[in-house]
Amino acid sequence: NAGVTQTPKFQVLKTGQSMTLQCAQDMNHEYMSWYRQDPGMGLRLIHYSVGAGITDQGEVPNGYNVSRSTTEDFPLRLLSAAPSQTSVYFCASSYGEPGELFFGEGSRLTVL
Amino acid sequence: GENVEQHPSTLSVQEGDSAVIKCTYSDSASNYFPWYKQELGKRPQLIIDIRSNVGEKKDQRIAVTLNKTAKHFSLHITETQPEDSAVYFCAASINSGGGADGLTFGKGTHLIIQP
Numbered sequence: 001n002a003g004v005t006q007t008p009k010f011q012v013l014k015t016g017q018s019m020t021l022q023c024a025q026d027m028n029h030e031y032m033s034w035y036r037q038d039p040g041m042g043l044r045l046i047h048y049s050v051g052a053g054i055t056d057q058g059e060v061p062n063g064y065n066v067s068r069s070t071t072e073d074f075p076l077r078l079l080s081a082a083p084s085q086t087s088v089y090f091c092a093s094s095y096g097e098p099g100e101l102f103f104g105e106g107s108r109l110t111v112l
Numbered sequence: 113g114e115n116v117e118q119h120p121s122t123l124s125v126q127e128g129d130s131a132v133i134k135c136t137y138s139d140s141a142s143n144y145f146p147w148y149k150q151e152l153g154k155r156p157q158l159i160i161d162i163r164s165n166v167g168e169k170k171d172q173r174i175a176v177t178l179n180k181t182a183k184h185f186s187l188h189i190t191e192t193q194p195e196d197s198a199v200y201f202c203a204a205s206i207n208s209g210g211g212a213d214g215l216t217f218g219k220g221t222h223l224i225i226q227p
Contacts, residue, residue, distance in 0.1 A: 033214055040121075042201060043156065045214040058214045059113065090155065100146070101215065103155040 002026050006091050006104035013081040013111045021076040021107050023091030029102070031094045032074040036060065036087040037106075043090065049074055050096075081111045114139045116204050118218025126226050131192055133221045135202035136184040142204040145178060145185045146215070150199045159200075160187070189223075197225045 007022045025032065033048035045058030049068040063085060065077040074093075078085060088108050092101040115138040125131045137145075146161035162169045162176045162185065169176050173192075178185040189196055199222050203215040 035217075040219060042118075042219040043203075043215075043217040045216070048214045059216070099144075100158045100161070101148075101156075103157070105155055 004091055004093055004102050004104040006089075006107050009105065009107055011107065011109050013078075013109065015081060015083060015111060017081050019078050019081065021078075021089055021091070021109075023074045023076065023104060024072050025074075025091075025093040025102070026072065027093065027095075027102065028071060029093035030071065030096045032068065033058070033092050033101070034064070034066065034074070034076045035090045035092065036085075037090060038087050046076065046089075078109075081109075083111045085109065086111045114142060114204055114206065114216040116202060116216050116218040118202050118221060120221060121219065122222045122224070124224040124226055125192055127192055127194060129192055131187075131189045131196070131223055133187045133200055133202070133223070134184060135186070135204075135218050136182075137204040137216075138183070139204070139206060140180075140183065141206045144205040144215075145176070146203050146205075147176060147187050148201045148203065148217075150201065150220075152198075156201060192223075192225050194225050194227065197223060199223070 004025045030051045034046040035043040044060050047066040049055045088106050090106050091104040094101050118135045143164035148156040149159045150156040173190045175188040199220045201220050202218045205215045
């Protein structure tokens with residue numbers, strides 16, 4: 001099992017550009033989520049999904065879109081990148097009800 | 113929504129001593145409380161968790177206690193070792209019964225083990 005795979009690991013964008021962070025898991029987990037991590041701010045939930053076709057907003061959803069067309073994939077789209085979106089992004093999954101979250105390795109995004 | 117406060121932000125202890133990290137939560141409906149460890153440049157990993165029907169849980173040198181009345185929970189690490197140096201995050205979640213809501217994390221504690 002590869003676990004949770006995120007790509008890319010590093011990305012530099014210019015303000016206004018769009019991009020998609022990819023996340024895939026091979027553990028047949030129903031629950032998937034995206035967090036951003038900023039110094040001194042902990043991990044803040046952006047969006048989450050409790051199953052294919054179902055998504056919901058977390059604490060900081062503005063500027064991000066998600067979709068869940070399959071159980072395995074949960075991409076995060078930045079519509080028009082802003083410097084405030086410079087952060088490390090983590091995708092995570094778990095089997096279902098709150099339980100162990102398995103995190104990807106993280107994607108470091110810099111917006112100039 | 114849920115709010116999780118974590119203290120201290122930095123904790124320095126001598127190797128072999130104990131370390132205690134404390135968290136409070138705001139929503140009395142929260143019923144799941146995990147702790148994650150994140151080493152520098154790595155992903156967070158679960159080290160221990162507790163559910164609201166349990167007051168204490170131990171796993172070797174690590175223990176977590178939960179006080180539902182006061183809405184706080186704590187991580188205890190005994191006989192600290194250099195490999196315990198990391199950032200520790202507490203979190204809280206409300207399980208609404210039909211599916212999983214997102215975890216709300218504290219801001220983290222940087223634990224430094226002094227040799």
